[in-house]
Amino acid sequence: MEEKVKFGLIGRNIFYSFSKKYFEEKFSELKLPNFSYSIFDLKEILDVQEIFEIENLRGFNVTIPYKEQIIPFLDELSDEAEKIGAVNTVLFKNGKKIGYNTDAFGFENTLLLHKxxxxxxxxxxxxxxxxxxxxxxxxxxxxxxxxVFRNGKINFKNLPKEAVNSHLIIVQCTPVGTFPNVSDSVDFPFENLSAEHLVIDLIYNPAETEFLKKAAAQKATTVNGENMLKMQAEKAWEIWNI
Known part of the structure; x- marks a missing residue:
């Protein structure tokens, strides 16, 4: 009998995640019945040490809020992960835990597709x-x-309208508006958006966030996080099969 090969996702409150279904469909298509993908919902990052002990675990994905917190637990980082300071894919190879960032690949693909x-x-x-x-x-x-962030010099309370007018790419990177809190949105001067704007929300569930609805009402081009998610997942799969 073939040895089991295990993968998974670590994060917090990630019952809504697309990754399990995505990878299980991939295993089915590629006829890999011994491959499995699990959701590891961790209360705190220290709990990751139990995940490291799982037999036949080849790698896992990392999501909110652990993309930065995972780094001290790893042995090596790819160049990109080191420069970015965040990890969303971990590979176990030759006894080492190696961190990668495939979010950059996914976002780059989405940006160049629409910009x-x-x-x-x-x-x-x-x-x-x-x-x-x-x-x-x-x-x-x-x-x-x-x-623009909560404790930043420019934050959601003092964001100048001119800044919105003059920056034609808006990328929403917070988890605000993610399922199940679908009516939530960051505070933003939507009235200063126009048909000239490209608005990308990295959230994929729901497919159209409250943020994107309000941006679309101003005739902006709106894009959700689904393509980025699929692209980063494909890149993670490539890394796990190095």
Whole structure:
């Protein structure tokens, strides 16, 4: 009998996650009946040490709120993960726990798919692990940006309307509005959006967040996080099969 090969996802309150279904369908398509994918809902990052003990675990994904907190528990980081300062994919290889960031790959794919040449600068809403991957991609493509977050110099209370007018790419990186809290949205001057704007919300559940609904009402082009999610998952699969 073939040895079981295990994967999973660590995070907190992640019962809504798409990853389990996505990877189980992949295992089925590729005829890999001995492969499995589990959800590990951790109360705190220290609990990850129990996950490390699971037999035949080849790797796992990392989501909110542990993308930065996981780093001290790992032996090595890929160049990208080190530069970004956040990890969303872990590979176990040759007795080492290696951290990667595939969010950057996923976001880059989404951005280049939808961005037009007039959209030259960005507002990044949020300052967590996902926002770090977004900023890494913007820097790579020489797109200047400003970060807006709760405790930042520019925050959701004092965000100048001119900043919204002049930054035609808006990337919503906070978890606000994620299922089940679908009526929530970050405080934002939506009236300053226009048909010139590209608004990307990294949330994928629901498919259209309250934030995207309000942006679409101003005729902005709106994109959710589904493509980014699929692209980062494909990249994670590639890493696990190195």
């Amino acid at each position: 037009n040449p007039k959209q030259k600068s960005a507002l990044v809403l949020g300052n967590g692990g996902a926002a770090k991957a977004v900023k890494y991609v913007l820097e790579k493509h020489q797109i200047p940006y400003q970060t």
